[in-house]
Amino acid sequence: MPMMMLKGNESTAYAAKLARVKVVPAYPITPSTVFPEKVSELIANGEMDAEFLPVESEHSALSAAIGAAATGVRTMTATASQGLAFMNEILYIASGMRLPIVMAIGNRALAAPVNIWADQQDTMMVRDSGWIHFYAETNQEALDLTIIAFKVSENENVLLPALMGMDAFVLTHTMEPVNVPEQKDVDAFLGEKEINYPVLDPSKPATFGAFVFPEHYMEFRYSQYIAMEHAKKVIDDAFEQFNKIFGRGYSKVSGFQVEDADILFITMGSMTGTARETVRKLREEGEKVGLVKITVFRPFPKDEIIEITKNAKVIAVVDRNISPGFAGAIFTEVAASFTNVKNRPKIIDFILGLGGRDIRVENYEEIYKRSKKAMRGKFEEVQWIDVDEESVKEVEGSL
Secondary structure, eight states, X not given: OOEEEEOHHHHHHHHHHHTTOOEEEEOOOTTTTHHHHHHHHHHHTTSOOXXXXXXXXXXXXXXXXXXXXXXXXXXXXXXXXXXXXXXXXXXXXXXXXXXOOEEEEEEOOOSSSOOOSOOSHHHHTTTTSSOEEEEOSSHXXXXXHHHHHXXXXXXXXXXXXXXXXXXXXXXXXXXXXXXXXXXXXXXXXXXXXXXXXXXXXXXXXXXXXXXXXXXXXXXXXXXXXXXXXXXXXXXXXXXXXXXXXXXXXXXXXXXXSOTTOSEEEEEOSTHHHHHHHXXXXXXHTTOOEEEEEESEEESOOHHHHHHHTTTOSEEEEEESOOOTTSOOHHXXXXXXXXXXXXXXXXXXXXXOOGGGOOOOHHHHHHHHHHHHHHTTSOOOSEEEOSOOHHHHHHHHHHO
């Protein structure tokens, strides 16, 4: 397995090559543009046997991916932020047609105001679209999880599209050492692409994504729901098989110093590394704190989160997104998970890092300080970290 210095976007491009993707429709958008650039380079150099389709918009990119996947070939694309928003209509069609498309997302803030830097608002916007969600902490994870996404999506009991999110610039444009698997090992992991769903075939005309009356629409949605439930075990099995072949272990949620922790951070994506360093620092100071990382957001790992946090007194959810009018998406899911749990911890949502603002050890220390205070009394459910009140007044005054 050769080590290469790769940007996150390059990692996903190599994953597409190793997965033997046959069609890549794409439209460039920052910070995901390097993916189609690298894929087109690999194809032009004869390193990748695939068809690259430069289209006129993100809407067209996913539409073309649907057309390709509907013929049974392995298909992948990439986008970010406003591009993902532009795809919104087609996201539901891809999942409703049960097509195992994989998409790499450079997680980026949504406008307005225009911002090209990291947060997870874009993929949280489409959490109800019927796509499986993976999130990478590192460029190594970006490559691995993209390959795993094909394994899961193409399973005959799932047949749902999957996205793999990686934070803009922090991962997409930053070079890290990545262990690139051998082709034979990826072939052994994925196997031959099986056509285990109806496909477009001129010799056998058929209608796909047809108009459906109320008598049947609900059954389609129920089938999609069941497929996402099936994905829970399929993901676990894929992680286990990947570990056996490549020696890198993954799980829907993973813990660090959780056993005796009174306070647990819950994070997702690249912010996890900073949280881990903070936990190490606070542990050296005698503080009982730990970390839970979410790798799979859809299907949401409710049972795993309840189990891994069972000894905690406070769960500090760290959201790099916000739903104005309530809270962040991860907090909402975590809080809902504990609805019917008798002895549940206090759960607090901390909003930070929006629009690419740096997430520092000092931020996590502040979160820990506030969480420790919450153990002893009342607390606000949603708290913002690292917000300049004077700047807020300036912004409001300019509206």
